[in-house]
Amino acid sequence: MQIITDLSKCAWPGQRSVLTIGAYDGVHLGHLAVIEQVKMRSNQLQSKSVVVTFDRHPASVVRPESAPPLLSNLDQRLELLEATGIDAVVVVSFDDQQAHETPVDFVRRVLVDALAAKAVIVGSDFHFGYMRQGNLTLLNEMGERHDFVSEPLVLVPRQDGIDEPISSTAIRRALSGGEIETARRLLGRLYEIRGVVVTGDKRGRTIGFPTANVEVPRAMCMPADGVYAAMYQRADGSEYRCAVNIGRRPTFYTNADHSLLEAYLLDFDGDLYGEVAAIKFVAFLRSERQFDGIESLRAQLDLDIEHASKALASHPPSR
Secondary structure, eight states, X not given: OEEEOOOSSOSSTTOXXXXXXXXXTTOOHHHXXXXXXXXXXXXXXXXXXXEEEESSOTHHHHOGGGOOOBSSOHHHHHHHHHTTTOSEEEEEOOSHHHHTOOHXXXXXXXXXXXXXXXXXXXXXXXXXXXXXOBOHHHHHHHHHHHTOEEEEEOOOBOSSSOSSBOOHHHHHHHHHTTOHHHHHHHHTSOEEEEEEEEOOOOHHHHTTOOOEEEEOOTTBOOOOSEEEXXXXXXXXXXXXXXXXXXXXXXXXXXXXXXXXXXXXXXXOOSOOTTOEEEEEEEEEEEOOOOOSSHHHHHHHHHHHHHHHHHHTTTSOOBO
């Protein structure tokens, strides 16, 4: 897959492209349906298949106070997009200058001059450019002048009885309620979050349950506080079953300002400090709660590990 960041010249002189545009946060099943259409049309038109996305979520620049938590960072997005078989991904740097670019200028600069668009495939509610002033009507008008067509797609509906399309917003809502299985159905895969293993207070080690403290960037979407069964993937690709606690540890702290992620690996004994960990959530086990002492906490942790092992029976570790 070609990754393009330089839009100062045509990326493929003499060849056209079929493209789609969006934040593509999470690269969920709705996104995958659009990409399949892009690939099909690019084959028909003998053109490059392209996803145009951004180096950060546009809302983090346009309205940072209410920007949504991310389902995937840029590296994850690029990995997921590469797995679709798309020919190229264009990563547009979204800064304040980009936020003020008019829809007309964006179309000319990116779609026409840099990517030689032949067809643009987007959702039927697509908006873009400064103040979201660009829409399908504008794309159609500019397409007539610059020899490309706009093809709207109906958003992919959920298949679980809820009358709404699959969306990043719906996935974030599911995660905020601990609904890991719902998130998996909408994503088409296990929800994954990444971070670096850092030194914690080592309290788990003192009570017989050493954990990897995974420092998750604040911008990422953390599932609801609670205990989960998950798979822990190391940087070398090896995977281990684990029980994960997300929360503020009310048994020991009363004023923690944010939730932490701690993973107890069921089949591992070694040093993980400084490594990047990928946590893939399989099942929600219970909500976080305060215990009246170390012994009651230990008893509950034994149960959590037992329940995690059962939930992960169909997810064998890999070395």
